[in-house]
Amino acid sequence: MLSPILLVIALAIALTSPGSIFFSQWRVGKRGKLFRVLKFRTMTMNADQQHHRVMADQSIHCLHKREDDPRITVIGKWLRRYSLDELPQLINVLRGEMSLVGPRPWALYDAVRLSADMQLRLNALPGMTGAWQVSGRSTQLDLETVSQQDLDYLHNWSFRGDIQILLRTLPKVLSGFGAF
Template sequence: MTGIFIDERLDADDYFDNEYEERVFTSGFGFKSEQINFLANGYLGDLFNLGFLNAFTTWVGQYFNRDIRFVRIDPVVGETRIKQKADSCQISNSHLFLKLPRANELPQKHKPFSWLLKRMFDWLAALIILIVLSPLMILLAVTIAVTSRGPVLFSQWRVGERGKLFRIIKFRSMVTNADQLHAQVMSGQTGLHKCKDDPRITAVGRWMRKYSLDELPQLFNVLRGEMSLVGPRPWALYDALRISGNAKRRLNSLPGVTGAWQVSARSTMLDIDAVTECDLRYLRSWSLWLDLKILLMTLPKVLSGFGAC
């Protein structure tokens, strides 16, 4: 397995005048890297016009005669560029990771056996819950299809374990052009991009969000190993990229369907630094008992509509 690290700190206009650096690595049990410099010169012009990630990964892949499976990118390139590269990686069956500070709080490092039990429980519990709630999920899907135009499911790039981007799955609770209206609705929002009176939310969507029913399809993310039942909030890119400095290490953690933030504050706490610290406290004190406690707290919080937004 091979991959490339993309370190883009240059503006688009600067690509033609500067050396562009990549590091090609071989993955074993972890990432091991060997630094290699490429002087692309005029070649970069063609790469940029052809669709940078697809063309560049193809070029590097042919150069080393290997398939590229992992790509790591510096968050400084911005949300739009990261989304473009994530889409390209999805098409080419490779995985995109954000370049993040090292995280020492990850529980899988300190309690590997307990973590293994947690992941086994995640898979089994998610499967059982999906089977039990499948009639409700079918009813919700039909209701969404009948009451609003557009797809039943909604997917969005989120930051997962060790900065790996994955597509979170939810029932669609907003209008179909919600992404295009995002900047307009959230302008001036300094905290998490959540708004109680968000005009993009449909009538059925508002009811689903009150009881977190829109999040039920995330159980498929759990089965795919992209999420846990309990864990830190799965950050959207527009929120994750605003985490400051070394606090970005929190993005290395495996996100959860529910978690400490959801049961203690949810949408009543939108300050990014406060939410990040809440997640880090959970990681530092993680145990199987803590996860069980959060799971037991989740149901009454959901049924009461606590902190819905």
């Protein structure tokens, strides 16, 4: 069902920006196991080499995410706004590396900054969406706050809660709430 959308996105990336259509990055999965998360590429090629320079002025307690990130492409801004860049993560779900709902998988540079208490969230299977995405998303970038939200989600986990998160995700994504 998603193949026409995926094809249009792939073509838009290929026609507007040189390089690969996909982006993969090491993320921390369940019990700290590393896996390569898949996304549509939203940044210029070799953006990883510029990461620490672009994020240098951020607080140590802040997620490495900026609304004015100069590495994001024109198509990338649009894909991120509506979370379309994350559709390839369905492959990660099929591989068993992620679930539909759960704590977001941290990039290595964020995971290493977690306090010992917050590292407990790394014991769970990460998800494509979760409590942070439906409540704060990019409007909430404090590493400890986001991690605490994930721990609260895990502590109070229920199937019904996951269904509610999935139902709340769609309107947030369609509205572009808090995305960049």
